[in-house]
Amino acid sequence: MHDLPWLLAPSDDFNERCIQLGRHQTPVAEVHALAKYALSINQANRLYQAIGKLTAETRSLLSRSLTPFRLGIVSNATMDLMIPSIVISAIRNGIDIEVVSTDFGQVAQEAFDAGSKLNTARLDAVLIALDYHAYPFLADQLSTSGEVLPSDKAFDYLKQIRDSFKQSGGMICIAQTLAEPPYEFGGNFDAQLDGLLRKSLTEFNRALVDDIRSSVDVLFDVAALVNMVGACQWFDERQWYLSRVPMANVFVPLYAEYLTKLVAALRGKSKKCLVLDLDNTLWGGVVGDDGLEGIQIGQGNPVGESFLAIQQWAKTLKDLGVILTVCSKNDENIALEVFRKHSGMLLKENDFAVFVANWEDKATNIRFIAETLNIGLDAMVFVDDNPAEREIVRTMLPELTVPELPKDSSQFLRILCAGRFFEKIDFTEDDAQRNAQYLSNARRQEIQKTAATLEDYLASLEMYISFSPFNELGRKRIVQLINKTNQFNLTTRRYTETDVLQFENDQQYVTLQIELQDKFGDNGMISVVICKVHQDRWDIDTWLMSCRVIKRRVEEAVCDQLVALARKSGISKLRGFYRPTEKNGLVKEHYRQLGFDCICSDESEDIWDLAVEHYQMKNPPITVRKSSVIQ
Amino acid sequence: MSQDKEAILDQLNSIFQDTFTEDNYSFSINTTRDDIEEWDSLSHIRLLTAIEANFGVQFDLDEIGNMIDVSTIVDLLHAKLA
Numbered sequence: 001m002h003d004l005p006w007l008l009a010p011s012d013d014f015n016e017r018c019i020q021l022g023r024h025q026t027p028v029a030e031v032h033a034l035a036k037y038a039l040s041i042n043q044a045n046r047l048y049q050a051i052g053k054l055t056a057e058t059r060s061l062l063s064r065s066l067t068p069f070r071l072g073i074v075s076n077a078t079m080d081l082m083i084p085s086i087v088i089s090a091i092r093n094g095i096d097i098e099v100v101s102t103d104f105g106q107v108a109q110e111a112f113d114a115g116s117k118l119n120t121a122r123l124d125a126v127l128i129a130l131d132y133h134a135y136p137f138l139a140d141q142l143s144t145s146g147e148v149l150p151s152d153k154a155f156d157y158l159k160q161i162r163d164s165f166k167q168s169g170g171m172i173c174i175a176q177t178l179a180e181p182p183y184e185f186g187g188n189f190d191a192q193l194d195g196l197l198r199k200s201l202t203e204f205n206r207a208l209v210d211d212i213r214s215s216v217d218v219l220f221d222v223a224a225l226v227n228m229v230g231a232c233q234w235f236d237e238r239q240w241y242l243s244r245v246p247m248a249n250v251f252v253p254l255y256a257e258y259l260t261k262l263v264a265a266l267r268g269k270s271k272k273c274l275v276l277d278l279d280n281t282l283w284g285g286v287v288g289d290d291g292l293e294g295i296q297i298g299q300g301n302p303v304g305e306s307f308l309a310i311q312q313w314a315k316t317l318k319d320l321g322v323i324l325t326v327c328s329k330n331d332e333n334i335a336l337e338v339f340r341k342h343s344g345m346l347l348k349e350n351d352f353a354v355f356v357a358n359w360e361d362k363a364t365n366i367r368f369i370a371e372t373l374n375i376g377l378d379a380m381v382f383v384d385d386n387p388a389e390r391e392i393v394r395t396m397l398p399e400l401t402v403p404e405l406p407k408d409s410s411q412f413l414r415i416l417c418a419g420r421f422f423e424k425i426d427f428t429e430d431d432a433q434r435n436a437q438y439l440s441n442a443r444r445q446e447i448q449k450t451a452a453t454l455e456d457y458l459a460s461l462e463m464y465i466s467f468s469p470f471n472e473l474g475r476k477r478i479v480q481l482i483n484k485t486n487q488f489n490l491t492t493r494r495y496t497e498t499d500v501l502q503f504e505n506d507q508q509y510v511t512l513q514i515e516l517q518d519k520f521g522d523n524g525m526i527s528v529v530i531c532k533v534h535q536d537r538w539d540i541d542t543w544l545m546s547c548r549v550i551k552r553r554v555e556e557a558v559c560d561q562l563v564a565l566a567r568k569s570g571i572s573k574l575r576g577f578y579r580p581t582e583k584n585g586l587v588k589e590h591y592r593q594l595g596f597d598c599i600c601s602d603e604s605e606d607i608w609d610l611a612v613e614h615y616q617m618k619n620p621p622i623t624v625r626k627s628s629v630i631q
Numbered sequence: 632m633s634q635d636k637e638a639i640l641d642q643l644n645s646i647f648q649d650t651f652t653e654d655n656y657s658f659s660i661n662t663t664r665d666d667i668e669e670w671d672s673l674s675h676i677r678l679l680t681a682i683e684a685n686f687g688v689q690f691d692l693d694e695i696g697n698m699i700d701v702s703t704i705v706d707l708l709h710a711k712l713a
Binding site (some may be wrong): 015018040041042043046049078080081235239240241242243245249250312 | 650652672673676677681682684690691692696
């Protein structure tokens with residue numbers, strides 16, 4: 001997996017394209033195209049150097065096409081070698097990463113000194129890149145019983161470092177599990193005896209995973225990564241002894257890719273939707289040619305089992321909140337018959353939020369799926385066994401992720417898994433219900449066709465809204481919405497769980513979390529507002545809403561509520577801000593539509609004011625239910 | 632120089648072009664670490680990785696430290712590939 005097989009291999013003229021980058025007509029698009037390839041350390045380094053030589057203007061354009069992230073790194077090893085790969089992988093995953101690195105071995109100094117480089121660098125996160133060498137596991141193996149176990153000692157040390165970075169630097173930590181080197185002493189007994197390396201590492205990892213789950217920090221499961229590729233491949237003693245490089249160099253691109261996928265997930269850039277082809281992707285054979293009885297799927301047939309494994313994978317993803325859809329060149333009836341009648345099929349028709357089987361080109365169909373679900377193409381992964389289809393779709397829809405697959409269907413699953421498209425940093429109630437919600441959405445669209453007017457339609461939805469200030473119950477979902485909402489987002493400010501906790505407790509902020517129900521089900525939390533309190537004015541720092549509920553006048557209900565709250569608090573003015581991004585054109589006129597006046601407008605920001613006393617309540621057809629804000 | 636060594640030198644040339652992107656230097660059997668400013672301890676690791684992957688060999692711990700000029704690398708590879 002070190003060569004990232006789900007990505008295309010670089011074109012033969014890769015070096016030449018890097019050299020010509022500065023003279024390219026659209027250098028930003030070219031950087032994106034080059035970064036998408038599976039690049040070795042040398043190739044990533046070449047592209048990194050070429051980007052460094054672009055004009056400041058071009059580099060600023062490149063930054064604007066990406067989401068910024070400032071990452072500090074501390075390590076007991078040499079990490080400098082990895083920086084070009086980390087920066088290029090970050091671009092591949094939509095992030096403009098700025099790495100603030102420290103000399104190796106400076107972990108404790110950086111953490112415990114409040115004035116240290118990292119603690120004062122205003123970082124979004126710090127990567128604590130420690131491997132087993134960082135802790136005295138080997139030296140402590142024969143410590144006598146009664147003393148503190150090496151695993152506890154190591155866990156406490158890391159915990160102190162994490163706490164200190166949080167307190168002194170105000171940042172979250174990305175902490176690594178420890179991979180086990182291929183060393184042992186008593187064979188099978190190593191897993192059993194307290195103090196021996198294998199048992200210590202197992203228990204350290206278990207303790208870390210449990211602790212992280214209930215903290216704001218994030219886990220980088222390096223042990224799982226090494227488990228995938230094999231410890232004898234991963235560890236290269238020569239590199240460690242000579243240069244303190246913690247892994248064989250060939251794995252640097254994979255490590256960098258997984259690190260930046262995690263960072264991208266923190267910024268809400270994990271994929272949300274899986275688009276599946278059918279013939280030779282979900283089953284063996286072509287149903288239109290081979291017939292219902294002729295295709296291979298299910299137990300008892302080697303090829304059928306390999307496709308069943310893929311269906312199992314997709315089903316689990318669905319349970320984790322990924323939206324499943326189908327895009328296939330088939331007659332719809334013939335394709336649907338497989339889901340309805342074939343006993344070997346695990347996936348059923350109602351596992352899919354959108355099912356498109358026709359003879360139009362796939363790019364058009366995938367665009368239709370994106371529009372129906374109201375999500376971006378950059379949030380979708382398209383899986384198709386046919387290289388020609390992949391190629392066409394990639395050309396037509398460059399934002400879409402289209403993994404490479406080998407010819408052998410038994411190898412599909414490991415490559416799809418290794419591609420880590422659906423990196424999760426949390427699991428909320430909303431994730432569990434997502435597919436049900438999107439299915440309800442499809443039904444809502446049916447109603448929309450029959451309802452005479454939009455007003456009738458909205459009234460027929462029987463919507464209930466509720467408001468409450470931020471609290472512990474909603475915190476995880478608030479953080480998730482803040483970091484992944486792109487379209488209905490007025491300022492696109494991203495905040496960590498620590499920040500959100502601060503808004504929750506700070507009297508200088510007024511916060512709202514908004515939930516919506518309708519007759520098809522509970523949409524869960526769909527909107528978040530954060531206001532900064534000034535003397536007689538509230539500045540709306542953040543106003544965002546899930547695209548699942550746009551065009552339903554929910555924002556009007558929210559505005560009514562804000563104004564009511566402001567009046568109650570003796571506030572005379574609300575001030576809104578619109579900060580344009582590539583994705584949020586949808587809300588450019590948001591404040592005008594609500595009756596705000598534009599008082600200032602430039603490239604980076606429009607500022608809007610509303611005199612609260614003159615506001616006309618909008619009273620959309622949404623019933624306010626159990627608001628704990630206004631009693 | 633033997634034909635074998637010429638062939639090795641040829642492949643090394645393209646690996647060097649891949650590894651060192653910064654400087655203008657002329658590559659030959661006589662090139663040493665002093666001739667290429669970018670050839671520091673970090674890029675040495677990239678060079679090593681590329682050579683090992685390209686020739687399908689693995690250098691010993693003590694050999695890596697001695698690989699400070701092209702002729703030594705050619706000799707090492709020649710011995711390993713024989």
